[in-house]
Amino acid sequence: MDRRDFIKTSAAAAAVTGLTLHGEILRSDEILRSAQNDKNSVPQHFPGVGVLGYGCMRWPMTKDADGGEVIDQEKVNALVDEALAHGVNYFDTSPVYLRGESERATAEALCRHPRESWLLATKLSNFANATYENSVMMYRRSLEIFKTDHIDYYLLHAIGSAEDFKRRFGDTGIMDFLLKEREKGRIRHLGFSIHSHKEGFDSMMELHPKYHWDFVQIQMNYIDWTHAGGRNTNADHMYNELTARGIPVVIMEPLRGGALASLTKSQTARLKAVEPDMSVASWAFRFVGSFPNVLTALSGMTYKEHLDDNLKTFCDFKPLSEEEFAMLEEIADEQAKFPLVGCTGCQYCMPCPYGIDIPGVFRFYDRSVVDGTYIKGPGQERYARARKRFLAEYDKAVESVRQADHCISCGKCMSSCPQHIRIPRELQRIDKYIEEIKQEKFNP
Known part of the structure; x- marks a missing residue:
């Protein structure tokens, strides 16, 4: 429109x-x-x-x-x-x-x-x-x-x-x-x-x-x-x-x-x-x-x-x-052009049987996209500083034992999401993105 x-x-x-x-x-x-x-x-x-x-x-x-x-x-x-x-x-x-x-x-x-x-x-x-x-x-x-x-x-x-x-x-x-x-x-x-x-x-x-x-x-x-x-x-x-x-x-x-x-x-x-x-x-x-x-x-x-x-x-x-x-x-x-997950934080998907803070992970990711702290790649301005801050903020927002890397795609959360988010797929996407940043193998 x-x-x-x-x-x-x-x-x-x-x-x-x-x-x-x-x-x-x-x-x-x-x-x-x-x-x-x-x-x-x-x-x-x-x-x-x-x-x-x-x-x-x-x-x-x-x-x-x-x-x-x-x-x-x-x-x-x-x-x-x-x-x-x-x-x-x-x-x-x-x-x-x-x-x-x-x-x-x-x-x-x-x-x-x-x-x-x-x-x-x-x-x-x-x-x-x-x-x-x-x-x-x-x-x-x-x-x-x-x-x-x-x-x-x-x-x-x-x-x-x-x-x-x-x-x-x-x-x-x-x-x-x-x-x-x-x-x-x-x-x-x-x-x-x-x-x-x-x-x-x-x-x-x-x-x-x-x-x-x-x-x-x-x-x-x-x-x-x-x-x-x-x-x-x-x-x-x-x-x-x-x-x-x-x-x-x-x-x-x-x-x-x-x-x-x-x-x-x-x-x-x-x-x-x-x-x-x-x-x-x-x-x-x-x-x-x-x-x-x-x-x-x-x-x-x-x-x-x-x-x-x-x-x-x-x-x-x-x-x-x-x-x-x-x-x-x-x-x-x-x-609408941002690569957002679109989670509204209703917590219908919680508790995750593996302890993942699903809304917390999505909230951090979407917020980073909107506020500009999203890591685009080594070519961005002050990349090293931005990378360090991004990873520190992730650990601060979601404790390590509740982060996206603990998802095993059991699918228990899928049917409960009113936004119809494919939760395991999104968690894996975010985990892959963050792991690439950690390993400095990011490919924008």
Whole structure:
């Protein structure tokens, strides 16, 4: 898609309200509605739902008495308190997040507040065991953990294809159960999240007349808008199809796993020239927040600094102009040319049976490509210094016993990656690249 088409489709999509298309981007007084109508709370595109939502897959961690990693409940409580105080009331979790502990930690923080002050979004994450009995048990367990008689937003988790939906939901009888739960009010809104090729997404749209999806969660950011890559569907197609059907959109990965919080020096300089006091990450949130059919945009705000920065962006929100859309499109085109793995750090592939820090390896590699520390070969400027620093930073980022050279291609991680990354192949590629640098046999 060329720049003109990008601006045209972005502007058109950002101007959708209900089923009507308008020709220009809506201004802030049209697009943003806040219950409190002040700059201390995030706005609302849909009544009662803050447009900034809390993704509960990346809660802060600490060490227990035995040195193991556990969720830092005290910090979680403080983050939830601050979020609620500023109108962030949509909390997205899953029975499988943080190795099964996210729901518990999220519930402990939220249940200290009145039930009507927060919206619960959790999932039927029946990947390992999709039987009717196990699915019902997982659903009821979520109700029990949150000490509630209803779930506000319930998702069929991570649909990968039409066949995946059929195997986990269509053929098991669980859809009839969930539809009855929605009729009884125990599920207020029923939808799904998806990581799939276009055919898989379109097949779910064909099921809308049968199931009447209340919302859908998609991966959307200014890279994935037209550069989703791999087996994933471009976000512009999904957003426009959902909007045409009047289905509200929940956004996941608006920062693409944190990748859009830190760009190249030249890209950062371009953004800072326009908004010197705003973070690089704020541009990614302004992008998704400029689309009025967005119910909420999820952010995994691990630290208070993340939450505060997002509140600064949303509490005084400025929709993107056409010129700003164009600038982000140019950055997206540049990013799409980088040899990135594209890992978002969801950790679905973890733990690796051989101890490899898969997200850590990919994060280091992708970061080195973007920030320019990627080793291109002996001919580059200050090669010896750059080589030494690169290898030292790799050892610092990923301890040696957890690096890519320990991969034996067992393939256990393959089926769990929502980005459809060929993990063993990418680990071997990175290991070969790093080994060539170590042996100084690099062939650019």
